[in-house]
């Protein structure tokens with residue numbers, strides 16, 4: 001069994017660290033928000049006193065932070081950069097969703113100092129994190145992928161080697177742009193059906209069994225009351241914040257700009273999430289974008 005440092009115990013990192021502890025690994029967990037440690041420690045992890053404490057004398061160090069600036073600050077630009085204290089034997093696995101360019105740069109800075117840093121962002125949401133069924137998209141060498149795989153398998157079902165450093169983040173940006181398109185499209189269709197007198201549960205079931213079926217309809221229905229255990233049935237609390245989806249769409253737009261790839265659908269989805277966020281919904285789960293359509297409904 002391995003000793004694993006885990007930094008960032010939020011909606012995703014918390015259940016991921018719990019699964020590592022349940023698999024029998026020695027987990028040294030840390031979050032700036034001390035309450036986040038409680039369920040992780042209850043599951044058998046050790047509470048680290050600081051990020052530095054979590055990062056020392058571990059075989060693997062996993063970070064699960066909101067955005068690239070947090071990851072860069074933690075490892076390189078902060079007051080106590082972890083790159084100063086991490087051992088050359090530790091494999092650093094960043095599972096946060098960040099810019100591919102930042103992931104690549106951090107791996108290069110790390111390599112220059114004899115350290116190993118790979119990107120391994122995830123898909124599958126909080127449900128997947130809790131169930132241990134996440135998909136991991138790894139960017140790094142074949143050897144680094146092979147050594148990370150048994151650890152990632154404690155938290156996920158599908159562990160992909162996307163390519164070299166940064167490739168995991170490129171795959172993630174493509175996936176989340178598609179997810180945003182699918183979620184807004186699903187909300188658009190559900191709202192129109194309900195406006196025309198259909199029961200949202202009946203319409204959802206019809207589309208789920210028809211050619212419009214997609215991940216949102218199957219596992220993350222945005223309409224309140226249609227599906228149990230998803231954010232829409234919990235006042236859009238928990239889950240994947242609008243703020244984070246908006247960040248991910250920004251990452252996709254950057255990639256499209258850098259590579260001159262046309263993304264008209266992604267741009268439209270980004271505009272919808274931008275408007276939804278501007279209306280003060282940044283802290284809600286991203287499936288709450290349904291409300292944007294409901295707000296725009298006009299009585300006939």
Ligand code: NAD
Nearest residue numbers: 008009010011012013031032033066096097125126239240
């Ligand atoms: P979150 O905001 O719930 O959790 C982030 C945690 O990081 C918080 O607990 C915060 O206190 C902690 N943190 C921030 N800076 C820190 C630091 N310097 N040291 C220690 N702890 C620190 O976010 P989340 O939903 O868990 O998402 C994390 C990452 O995973 C994001 O990059 C997100 O885009 C990605 N992601 C989220 C989902 C989802 O469904 N929520 C799905 C896939 C990927």
